[in-house]
Amino acid sequence: MSDYNNSIETFFYKGEITVELSKPKGMITLKGDLERSNINAGVIKTLELPMPKVRTISRKDGVQISWMAPDELLILVDFKKVEKYIELLEKNLKGEHYLLANVSDARAIFNLKGKGVREVLSKGTPVNMETIKIDDARRSRLGQLPVAFWMVKNTEVELVCFRSVTEFIFNWLKVASAPNSLPRYID
Amino acid sequence: MLVILCPYCGVEAEETELTAGGEAHLERFGPSSSDSEFENYLFMRKNEKGITFERWHHTYGCGKWFHAARCSMTMEIFGTYPAQTSKPPKKLISMIKKKRPEWGEGK
Incomplete structure (x- = not known):
């Protein structure tokens, strides 16, 4: 980056x-079926935040999940910790069909x-x-x-x-x- | 100016936030179809005066396609519904029939 x-x-x-x-903030786009319980749980577990309701954000201590579309989230984290969070998300979403992209730049x-x-x-x-x-x-x-x-x-x-x-x-x-x-x- | 409810994100989206996508519920005729079927599928549109079903794209929003039932004369929007269907929902049709008893489901 x-x-x-x-x-x-x-x-x-x-x-x-x-x-x-x-x-600069770390920004990660997550695309996937957010209604699937495994994806939902994986995101919640990684970011320790509740899933935002439609057209809202949920945030705590510099980490934020923003609702972008029914199948898309924008995750905001510390700029230096992006890679770490992506790794963690990949681990917690293993086996699911999703897309993660580092869009910080x-x-x-x-x-x-x-x-x-x-x-x-x-x-x-x-x-x-x-x-x-x-x-x-x-x-x-x-x-x-x-x-x-x-x-x-x-x-x-x-x-x-x-x-x-x-x-x-x-x-x-x-x-x-x-x-x-x-x-x-x-x- | 149209204000249309996006069924995916629940936004009362104003027309400039959306892109019109033409007639809804087209049946696709692919490589194995006859020339006239293919021509029909590609070019022929109903362009009805009265109740039409059309596709809309929430371009400056959630980026999803959805369908809307609209009267092309009065600009009244009867309702919107997700695009994962080949027919308008029955509820919407009966609602339109109640409002416009003279309508014959586009026939």
Whole structure:
């Protein structure tokens, strides 16, 4: 995997909300029949977390499972421990039909903080942000690009996009959160 | 603007989150079929005025294909159901018949 320590660019902006590119996180995509008890149990055993309900996340101590589709999970762990977790998952899912991929280098995570996060995202996504509660996750789009995001706190959102479009998404968020640009409709 | 419920992730998805996939429940005619059957399968679509069954793809969401029953005239969505079927569910059909007694199941 890439060594981000020296090469990483800083993406930081403070307008109506704070937009910041998160430090590299370990990301694993798991595809498989999540209804199968062996797969379900294997994931729970490895990550020591409950299986997230539809369109939610479950998280504890820096480990997170995000629901992406009926047959797909995005698992977030410490960047340095990805390989270890993949090994563990492979061991606990042995004999099952599944796919594991290390996508840490393929995705970027933005951290959005501030009272107006819902309104900033509302400018580009068709999701009704008023209905999104803490620990809710949605896979949707921002402008014309696919993104996924989840509510960490009432004023904090983590947004995942493809790493190749990091700069575009950052600039988009920058414009969308320019000072005095929010309608102040939600809250 | 259509708002369609994705039966897989339960999202009331708005039209721009979805991709239309054309007529649903097509029967495939492969290599052993006659030319006219194959042509029919490839090109001929019903394009009905009234109740249609169509395929939709939740592109900017869970990425699953599903089916929807829609009225092409009033844009009313009667219901959606997973794509692992070759016929619309009976429940949905009886619901549509109740709402539109004049409908003859597309015949």
